[in-house]
Amino acid sequence: MSELASEPPARTDRVRISYEVEGGRPREVRVPAGVTLFDAASWNGIAIDSTCGGHGTCRKCKVRVTDGDVPVSRLDPRAFDAGELRAGWRLACRAPATGDVRVTVPPLVTRPKAATVGVGRQVILRPAVQKRYVELSEPTLADQRTDLERLLAALDDLEPTVDLHALRALPRALRAADFRATAVLVDDVLIDVEPGDTTARMFGIAFDLGTTTVVATLLDLTTGTPAGVASLLNPQQPLGGDVITRISATMLDPEALGRLTAHARDALNQLAHEVCAGADVDPGEVYEVALAGNATMTALALGIDPEPLGVAPFVMSTRSFPGLRADDLGLTLHPAARAYLFPALGAYVGGDIVAGALASGMDRDKRVRLFVDVGTNCEIVLSDGERVFATAAPAGPAFEGAQIRCGMRAAPGAIEGVKISDDDVALQVIGDVEPVGLCGSGLVDAVAALLSVGLLDGSGRLLTRDAAEEMRPGLADRLQTVGAERVFVLADGVYLSQRDVRELQFAKAAIATGWRLLAAELGIDPADVQQVLLAGSFGSYLSPAAAVRIGLVPGIPLMRIVSAGNVAGEGAKMALLSVRERAAADALLEEVRYVELSDRPDFNDRFIDQLAFPA
Numbered sequence: 001m002s003e004l005a006s007e008p009p010a011r012t013d014r015v016r017i018s019y020e021v022e023g024g025r026p027r028e029v030r031v032p033a034g035v036t037l038f039d040a041a042s043w044n045g046i047a048i049d050s051t052c053g054g055h056g057t058c059r060k061c062k063v064r065v066t067d068g069d070v071p072v073s074r075l076d077p078r079a080f081d082a083g084e085l086r087a088g089w090r091l092a093c094r095a096p097a098t099g100d101v102r103v104t105v106p107p108l109v110t111r112p113k114a115a116t117v118g119v120g121r122q123v124i125l126r127p128a129v130q131k132r133y134v135e136l137s138e139p140t141l142a143d144q145r146t147d148l149e150r151l152l153a154a155l156d157d158l159e160p161t162v163d164l165h166a167l168r169a170l171p172r173a174l175r176a177a178d179f180r181a182t183a184v185l186v187d188d189v190l191i192d193v194e195p196g197d198t199t200a201r202m203f204g205i206a207f208d209l210g211t212t213t214v215v216a217t218l219l220d221l222t223t224g225t226p227a228g229v230a231s232l233l234n235p236q237q238p239l240g241g242d243v244i245t246r247i248s249a250t251m252l253d254p255e256a257l258g259r260l261t262a263h264a265r266d267a268l269n270q271l272a273h274e275v276c277a278g279a280d281v282d283p284g285e286v287y288e289v290a291l292a293g294n295a296t297m298t299a300l301a302l303g304i305d306p307e308p309l310g311v312a313p314f315v316m317s318t319r320s321f322p323g324l325r326a327d328d329l330g331l332t333l334h335p336a337a338r339a340y341l342f343p344a345l346g347a348y349v350g351g352d353i354v355a356g357a358l359a360s361g362m363d364r365d366k367r368v369r370l371f372v373d374v375g376t377n378c379e380i381v382l383s384d385g386e387r388v389f390a391t392a393a394p395a396g397p398a399f400e401g402a403q404i405r406c407g408m409r410a411a412p413g414a415i416e417g418v419k420i421s422d423d424d425v426a427l428q429v430i431g432d433v434e435p436v437g438l439c440g441s442g443l444v445d446a447v448a449a450l451l452s453v454g455l456l457d458g459s460g461r462l463l464t465r466d467a468a469e470e471m472r473p474g475l476a477d478r479l480q481t482v483g484a485e486r487v488f489v490l491a492d493g494v495y496l497s498q499r500d501v502r503e504l505q506f507a508k509a510a511i512a513t514g515w516r517l518l519a520a521e522l523g524i525d526p527a528d529v530q531q532v533l534l535a536g537s538f539g540s541y542l543s544p545a546a547a548v549r550i551g552l553v554p555g556i557p558l559m560r561i562v563s564a565g566n567v568a569g570e571g572a573k574m575a576l577l578s579v580r581e582r583a584a585a586d587a588l589l590e591e592v593r594y595v596e597l598s599d600r601p602d603f604n605d606r607f608i609d610q611l612a613f614p615a
Contacts, residue, residue, distance in 0.1 A: 018102040019046050020066075037063055037070070037103055038092035042238055042259075048092050048105055050238050058241065058402045061092040068101030123578040125224045128187045128338070129287045131199040132158075136179040147171055151193065155183060160190040165336035169193050186288050187579075191336035203227065203286045205272055205333075206572035208352065209264065209293035209301060210234060210536075211243055211376065212400060212409075215569050216271035218279055218286075224577050228275035233409075235263040236300070241402050242376035243296035247310035257305060264301040265330030272331055286333040289326050290340045290575040292568040294350035294377070298341060301329055312598070314347035319589060340575055342585055346594040348392030353379040355571025356535050357592065358585045360564060363388050368528050370515055371564075372553065373535040374399055374542065378511045381592070382518040382529075388588075389521055391595040393514035395507040398500075399440035399538050405487075405497045408437030415442035415490060416541055420449040423474025425490060435491040438500075441541040446496050447504055448546035450488060451613055455479070458613050460501045462486045508552045509610035514597060515554075516606060521595060526554040533564040540565045551614045 017040050019027045031040040038061050041048045050061045059079040065088040072085055073094035080089045092103075134154040137143065145153075147170045148162065166184075169192055173181050176195040184192040184202070202222055208215040211234060218228040239260060240246040249256040268291075276283050291298070295316055299306045308315045326337035342351030353373060357363065362371055362383050371381040378395040381388060397403050408414050413436035417428030428442075429435045438446070450456035454471055455463050464486070468476040478489040487495040519526055532553045534542055544561035547553045553561060574581040597603050 015097050016100045017097050018067075018100075019105055020102065021046065021105045021107065031097065033098050034096050036093055037090070037095045037097055037101075038238075040097060041092065041105070046105070047235065047238055050093065050241070056091065056094050058397070059091060060402070062106060063090060063092045063095070064088045064104040065090055065095070066102045066104055068097075068099055070095045070097065070101060123224075123574050123581050126578050126580060127202075127204065127221045127288075127576060128340075128579050128582070129202050129204060129221050130185050131202055132183045132185070133197045133199050134181060134183060136174065136181070138179050147174055150174075150179075151181075151183060158185070158188070160185055160188050163189055163191045163336045166190045166192050184287060186338040189336075189338070191287065191338070192334065201285050203276075203281055204288045204290065204576040205275065205286055206569060206576050207268060207271070207289060207291040207293075208355075208566055208569035208572060209268070209291055209297045210352070210568070211294065211297060212237070212241075214267045214271060215566060216268070216275050217569060217573055218275040218281065219573060219576055221287075221576065226573075227279040227281065230271050230274045230278070232267060232271060234297075235267050236260050239263075241397055241400060243294065243306075244310060246300065247296060247306045250305065251307055251310070257300070257303065260300045261303045262330075264297065268301070268329055269331055272333060283333045284335075286326075286337055288338045288340065288576060289329070289331060289333070290342075290572040291329065292342045292352045292355035292572045294352050294379075295344045295347050296350075298344070298351055309347045314596075314598070316344060316347055319343050319345075320586065340582060342571065342575070343589050345390055345589065345592055346392070346596070348377055349379050349390045349594055352568035353381065353390065354585055354588050354592075355569075355575070356564070356567035357381050357388070357390075357571075357588055358581060359567040359570035359574060360533055360535075363584075363588060363591050367530040368524060369531045369533065370529050370554065371533045371535060372511065372515065372539065373568075374511065374538045374552075375536055376400055376402075378507075378514065380511070380514045380518060382515060382522060384522045384524055387522060388592045389518045389595055390592050391514050391518055391597055393510040393597060395510045396503065398443065398503040398507045403503050404438060404443060404500045405482075406438045406494045407443070407500075408439055410439040410441070410538075410541065413437060414439035415494065416445075417543070418442055418445040418449050418490065420446075420453050420455075420475070422453070422472060425475070425478070427491060435494050438490070438494060438496065440538050441543065443496070443500065443504055444546045444550060444552070445543055446488075446490060447501060447613075448543070448549040450496070451549055455488065456501065456613075458615055460505045460611070460613060462488060462498050462501065504550070505611050505613075508550050509607050512551055512553075512610040513603060513606045516610070517597065517600065517603070518595060527556070529554045529556055530560060532556065532561045533567070534561065535564045535567045539563060549614070551610065555614065 013033045014030045015033045029044045048061050173193040173195045182194045182198045204219050206217045215231040220227050239249045296306050320343035321341040324339040326333050326339045342354045344350040366385040373379045376397045378393045381390045412431030414430045415435045415438045419426040465479040468479050487497045489495045540563045544558045
């Protein structure tokens with residue numbers, strides 16, 4: 001949150017703000033005069049796009065003031081041209097409401113393009129959830145055993161503990177079907193007793209709680225097959241596009257933790273009920289969930305203060321979370337449903353990476369393999385076939401489209417692919433519509449293409465128009481200036497700026513430094529890498545050729561670079577389907593060595609060495 005959000009102004013006069021959200025119902029709120037349009041919206045549950053949490057750096061919180069007076073801030077001219085400013089466009093986080101105003105809010109993209117499946121392995125179906133159908137003798141005066149004693153005698157190969165919900169259900173369930181019933185167990189806990197034979201119906205939900213996107217997969221635990229999948233944008237986005245800004249929000253505003261927790265739980269619950277409805281499954285038939293998320297997302301979902309994760313020495317509250325129930329995550333499924341949360345290796349190599357390493361078999365393959373989950377915080381795992389090392393590199397928000405002049409999320413209108421020839425530019429646009437911005441994969445593609453045609457040199461400098469006239473005359477007109485900045489025009493109103501190139505250089509240098517340091521720890525050369533796995537939603541759509549061209553990954557044959565997709569989600573599925581795989585995930589805590597980069601004295605020098613693009 002911005003500084004204004006940390007503590008509402010102490011003045012008593014109030015103003016009325018009418019928000020008209022495109023595609024939604026108008027909302028009117030009253031707040032103290034001087035509060036920004038962004039903070040007023042955030043306080044009242046109105047979503048305005050932002051990745052910086054209202055600090056004025058991402059320039060995504062664009063709104064249009066249609067009635068009332070809001071002065072132009074110092075930052076507004078950097079986000080809007082003169083015509084747009086006259087039309088009332090403002091950055092909401094820099095727009096204080098000193099009088100009554102009416103504001104139009106562009107719709108927030110709630111379902112960006114995201115990977116919902118990924119590389120996984122076949123597993124032996126043995127879920128923690130099991131059902132046992134029993135036929136019991138009815139009580140008599142000569143046999144006055146309790147209902148529970150009668151049931152446990154029929155489950156003579158088990159010694160379960162008993163959840164209170166099961167005890168409450170037991171008497172009615174037995175007598176509703178003439179003492180024919182189904183015992184529902186999760187691991188060694190009896191969670192329910194259901195009338196009749198219900199063994200054909202048992203389900204679980206695997207969640208990938210990402211910083212940007214949340215994905216849920218409903219699994220039929222009797223067959224091991226997916227029954228439904230859904231995703232949406234993490235609704236925590238307006239409080240910050242990355243984990244650091246969200247941690248900062250909790251430090252600036254004592255109420256932010258509660259809001260972030262509520263947003264995470266609302267997203268999980270919404271997706272859970274969506275996948276159940278789509279598969280005609282009663283939410284009460286979902287007996288267990290598995291969740292993979294980074295350390296910050298997991299802490300926020302559980303309502304744990306994340307501040308220690310954001311400041312040195314970066315300490316987690318715990319590495320693992322035993323004995324949780326689904327309602328600890330705010331989920332309204334079966335009343336006694338259990339929850340398995342993946343353990344974390346470190347503050348910035350969390351459960352999502354453990355899940356990804358499990359799914360991709362990083363500890364089982366004898367090849368030299370590099371796993372890279374590309375994002376704001378880039379997690380890296382490298383194995384030489386015997387040892388497995390992991391680290392996290394601070395890549396920054398460029399891959400999410402933040403801090404990019406024409407950047408946007410992977411939504412309709414985003415350029416996701418770029419090819420440049422001698423005299424033409426071919427664009428791949430999400431939704432096959434007119435381009436309105438540039439998402440992360442498009443940014444990487446554009447830079448790689450400009451390097452290939454020579455309009456961008458190895459230092460990351462765009463050529464002048466005069467120089468381009470000699471080298472690529474058919475493209476020279478696309479090299480223009482916006483203000484004092486050199487840009488390359490991709491489409492009408494969409495361009496790549498010199499600063500955008502620098503942002504990408506910083507991001508790729510951090511990642512390349514990370515995996516090179518791990519290679520040094522293992523005593524191997526980058527050329528020894530036999531396979532690269534590009535994980536996560538961004539990795540799924542990143543061109544392997546472009547990744548090699550900018551130096552993001554080792555320069556190995558492209559056939560060895562695999563888009564692994566949502567491997568965190570695949571790992572969560574495996575944990576639901578097999579207790580053996582779940583045990584393997586827990587064992588990774590001991591098998592993987594976590595390397596902290598922030599205290600490495602050689603990090604900065606190596607980082608500077610990686611800023612240039614490969615020749």
